[in-house]
Amino acid sequence: MRSLKILLIEDDTIEVMKFNRVVDSLSLRHEVQISQNAEEALKYLNENDTLPDLILLDLNMPKINGLEFLKLLKNDARLRYMPTVILTTSNNQRDLKQCYKLGIGGYLLKPLKYEDYISKIEKLLAYWSINELIKV
Amino acid sequence: MVDEIQILKRALERERFSRKAAEEILEEKSAELYEAKRKLEESHNELLKLYGNASSQLQGVFENIVDPYVIMDLWGNPLKMNDAAIDLLDYEEANKKDSLLQFVNPEDLEIVTAAFKTLITKGSLTGFKLQLVTAKRLKKYVHINCSIIYEDGVAVAAQGVLRDITEEINYQKRIEGEREKYMNIINNMNLGLLEVNIKDEVLFVNQRFCKISGYSKEELLGKQAGELIPLSNDKETIKQENANRLLGESNSYEIKVLTKSGELRNWLISGAPNYNLKGEVIGSIGIHLDITDFRLLQSEKEKLLIELEKSNEELNEYAHIVSHDLKSPLRSINALISWIKEDNKDSFDHSTIKNFDLIEATLEKMEQLISNLLDYSSIGENNIEREMVDTNQLIKDLKKVLYVPKHITVHIKDTLPTVYADRIKLQQLFQNLISNAVKFNNKNKGVIEIGCEEQKERYQFSVSDNGIGIDPKYHEKIFKIFQSLSDDKESSGIGLSIVKKVVDLHSGKIWLESELDKGSTFYFTMKK
Numbered sequence: 001m002r003s004l005k006i007l008l009i010e011d012d013t014i015e016v017m018k019f020n021r022v023v024d025s026l027s028l029r030h031e032v033q034i035s036q037n038a039e040e041a042l043k044y045l046n047e048n049d050t051l052p053d054l055i056l057l058d059l060n061m062p063k064i065n066g067l068e069f070l071k072l073l074k075n076d077a078r079l080r081y082m083p084t085v086i087l088t089t090s091n092n093q094r095d096l097k098q099c100y101k102l103g104i105g106g107y108l109l110k111p112l113k114y115e116d117y118i119s120k121i122e123k124l125l126a127y128w129s130i131n132e133l134i135k136v
Numbered sequence: 137m138v139d140e141i142q143i144l145k146r147a148l149e150r151e152r153f154s155r156k157a158a159e160e161i162l163e164e165k166s167a168e169l170y171e172a173k174r175k176l177e178e179s180h181n182e183l184l185k186l187y188g189n190a191s192s193q194l195q196g197v198f199e200n201i202v203d204p205y206v207i208m209d210l211w212g213n214p215l216k217m218n219d220a221a222i223d224l225l226d227y228e229e230a231n232k233k234d235s236l237l238q239f240v241n242p243e244d245l246e247i248v249t250a251a252f253k254t255l256i257t258k259g260s261l262t263g264f265k266l267q268l269v270t271a272k273r274l275k276k277y278v279h280i281n282c283s284i285i286y287e288d289g290v291a292v293a294a295q296g297v298l299r300d301i302t303e304e305i306n307y308q309k310r311i312e313g314e315r316e317k318y319m320n321i322i323n324n325m326n327l328g329l330l331e332v333n334i335k336d337e338v339l340f341v342n343q344r345f346c347k348i349s350g351y352s353k354e355e356l357l358g359k360q361a362g363e364l365i366p367l368s369n370d371k372e373t374i375k376q377e378n379a380n381r382l383l384g385e386s387n388s389y390e391i392k393v394l395t396k397s398g399e400l401r402n403w404l405i406s407g408a409p410n411y412n413l414k415g416e417v418i419g420s421i422g423i424h425l426d427i428t429d430f431r432l433l434q435s436e437k438e439k440l441l442i443e444l445e446k447s448n449e450e451l452n453e454y455a456h457i458v459s460h461d462l463k464s465p466l467r468s469i470n471a472l473i474s475w476i477k478e479d480n481k482d483s484f485d486h487s488t489i490k491n492f493d494l495i496e497a498t499l500e501k502m503e504q505l506i507s508n509l510l511d512y513s514s515i516g517e518n519n520i521e522r523e524m525v526d527t528n529q530l531i532k533d534l535k536k537v538l539y540v541p542k543h544i545t546v547h548i549k550d551t552l553p554t555v556y557a558d559r560i561k562l563q564q565l566f567q568n569l570i571s572n573a574v575k576f577n578n579k580n581k582g583v584i585e586i587g588c589e590e591q592k593e594r595y596q597f598s599v600s601d602n603g604i605g606i607d608p609k610y611h612e613k614i615f616k617i618f619q620s621l622s623d624d625k626e627s628s629g630i631g632l633s634i635v636k637k638v639v640d641l642h643s644g645k646i647w648l649e650s651e652l653d654k655g656s657t658f659y660f661t662m663k664k
Contacts, residue, residue, distance in 0.1 A: 014468035021475075060460050089460040089467075092453075112467055112503045113496075114474040 001129045005031045007052040009041045009069070010087070011061050018114065019056075022121045028129060038064035042072065051082055051135075054105070054128050059088040059095060067095065070102050081134045085124065204278075204298040207285070210256070212236045215293060224278070224300055230271035241267040241275065255294060259284045265301070277305040328403075328424035331410065336362045336378055339419065348403075348426045350396030367392045367400075381409040381420035390427070401428045455513040459506045466499050466506075508630035511564070512637065520558045520641055527552040527562070527597075531586055534566055540574055544582030552588050553595050555662050557642055565638040566599070568631040569658055573601035594644070594664060600657035606650040615646070635660075 006023075010016050016034055023030050033052060035041035038061060045051065055073075059066030066086065073079045083105035088095075091109055099107060108124060111117050204221030208214050212235035214227075222228060225239050240248050244266045255261045260283035268276045282296030322329055328345030332338055338356045346353055349365055356364070362374035370391035377389060386408035393401050406423040477484070477492055484492075528551065535546055555562075566586075573584045579602050589596045606614065615636040639646045639660045650656035 012464060012468070014471060015464075018468075018471045060457065089463045090456055092456045095456075110463075110467055112463070112470055112500060114467075114471040117467075117471070 001028060001126075003028050003030050004053040004125065004128055005033070005050070006054050006056060006125075007033045007035060007041060007044070008056045008087075009035045009038065009061070009066075010056070010058045011036050012058075015058070015110075018117060019121065022118050023125070025118075026122065026125065028125070030125060037061055038066075038069040038072075041069065045079055051079070053083075053133050055082055055084040056087045057084055059086060059090055059099075067098055067102070070099065070104070074102050083128065083131075083133070085128075201297070204300075205295070206236070206298065207293055207295045208236055209293050210291060221298065224270070224276065224298060225268070226271035226274070228271075239268045239270065241269050243267070255282060255284065256291065259291075276300055276302045278302075326425075328426075330361055330422045330424060331419065332361050332378075332422075333419040334378075334382065334417065336360050336374075345424060348395070348401070348424060349393070350399070355396075365393045365395075367394060377405075377407055378420065381407060382417050384409050384417060401426055402431045403427065452514060455510050459510040462506050463503060466503050470496060470499050505630075508634075512630055512634050520561065522556050522558055524554050525557050525559045525562055526554045527566075527588070528554075530559070530563055531566060534563060534570065538567065538570060538574070540570075541582075543580060544574055544577055544584060546570060546574075546584045546586070549585045549587035550589070552586070552597075553590065555595060555664070557662060558638075561638045561641065565635050565660075568635050569599040572631055573599060573603060573656075577601060577603040579603065591661075594661045596659055596661050598657050598659050600655060602655040605652040605654050606648065606656050607652055608650070611648055611650070614648075 008016065008019055010019070020032060023032055033044065035044055041055075057066050057069065061069075064072075066088070070084060073082070073084065080103075084103075085106035085108060086099055086104055087108050087110060089110050096107060105128075106124065108120055111120065201218055202220060204224040205218045206214060206221050207216040214236055217225075217227065225236075231238065237245070237248070248266060251261055251264050251266075260281075262281045264280045264282070266278060266280070268278055270276060277300070279299040279301045280296050282294055284291045285293040285295055322342045323344075325342070325344060328348045329340070329342040330338065330345050331340040338359050338361050341353055341356050346356070349356070351364070362371060362378065366374055370393070373389065373391055377387075380387065386406070388404060388406045390402060390404050393403050395401060404425045404427045407420050408422075409417045410419045410421050412418045473492055473495055477489070528548065531546075531548055531552065538546075540546055570584060570586075574582070577584075582602060584599065584601045587598045587600070589598070614632050616633060635658075636646055639662075642662055644661040644663065646658065646660040648656055648658045
């Protein structure tokens, strides 16, 4: 098990709080970077030499939406290998298909109940902590 | 004296001699006369014989003549007529005292009078036509050739040969009538008709053609039709088509034309070669239909369809976004509440905790509502993907997924058919019906039965339960959206409206039979 460097792209403050709260409660110390929108995330990725181990991406965002961001990522030689997990409310079949077509590391539906959310995030992070990750 | 005697003697002698000579001559002459008389008698007999033959021959001709033959005096009274004439006029039933004028159609009396004058002055009349009315009141057209009979140079009577030309006249009238009828059709039909010769010169146009082209008949006749009306691109088309006509080919094609007023129109033309009696192509006949409005409507329809598809897509997209936007705050509230509860675990009293639980339950119901709404809007998507679905297998699979409490059994009563339907939507239909039956069952031993009856053109499915039943006054209402009959937080009132939508999408019908506290049976049909 290894601690991860996580980039969460999420514009909703409470969602960010929820995520931070779950991460804080875990014994494994992960490093969380928050970007409120896609532009901010791109700026962060381009300005930092070390890339995050995992991106958690909300699909529904203003300006550049999640799908467009994913497309940009996959077309970038440096950024394309970062595992990206979708964290969204939308179970729109078309979105799901589009995401898999572009290439994603997972697709998580945000549950209503906070307890369910805790359980999902814990499992997600646990899984990626035991994964071998590519470092470019 | 002697001399006197001598003279007298000689005179007597001469007289005697000449008398003798005269007697001889007389004798001779009378013999000749006799001979002549005999010969005359002979020839007279001969003549009589001949005359007898001739008149009996004539009599035969007269009686046996096929055409009606009439002899009348100059006042029109019949002197003699043959059987054919009697038949023609139904003369047996006529008033025989009256003249033949009784048979003339009153409207024709004037021309008969005029014809009679011509007959008297010229002695004969041919090709005279008039209408008769027979004794049986039948109207007949006749053709008459007649002449005057003279006796010692004086006109005494008239004879005439008649021919019944009623059939012929009627036939001509019918042909004329038909011609008029077709001309009327051609002139008034909603199709433009154009006839051209092999040089593409206009021979005939009907009114409609003038109307749709904007040109008058006079402006078109003799002109080159293919040069006048089509757009430049389509002039070639006309040339090609005219060439096809020469080969005896007919077909339909579309061209763009400019009317006289410069308006652009679309025409559909059906062209066929025109032949003369010898079977040679002498030109072509084209039927022209202005399909501009039709084309316009068609393209408008296509545009509308595309727009509709787009707006449907947008609506669906919109439903997803709205549901996302509505659900996000609910999630946040839920998280905030659990944090408040967690942070104040020790300070909150029992009723506050209970109220927080109620808030959470309300949030759940709210979320369910939004999900159902989204489901309902996605069910309405036009893309219904039909395939052969084995409903037996579908229900078996559903039973594995659905939550069914132990005291309720779901039983497949009949062997269910394979139908041509949208699998996912059909599954949703059964899922909603079965979960309703499960949800509203208040019996110790709940029984849900799924059956199907095969009918002539459709299958009639049934899902029945022994649950709480539905009051008949709600039977219509329950299929409407958001019409939930229960206060249960689980029921949003959308399940049955989805069921109805799916049935509607498959052109079926849905209804129910139910008795309060005994149970309900939902029926729906699906075409084979």
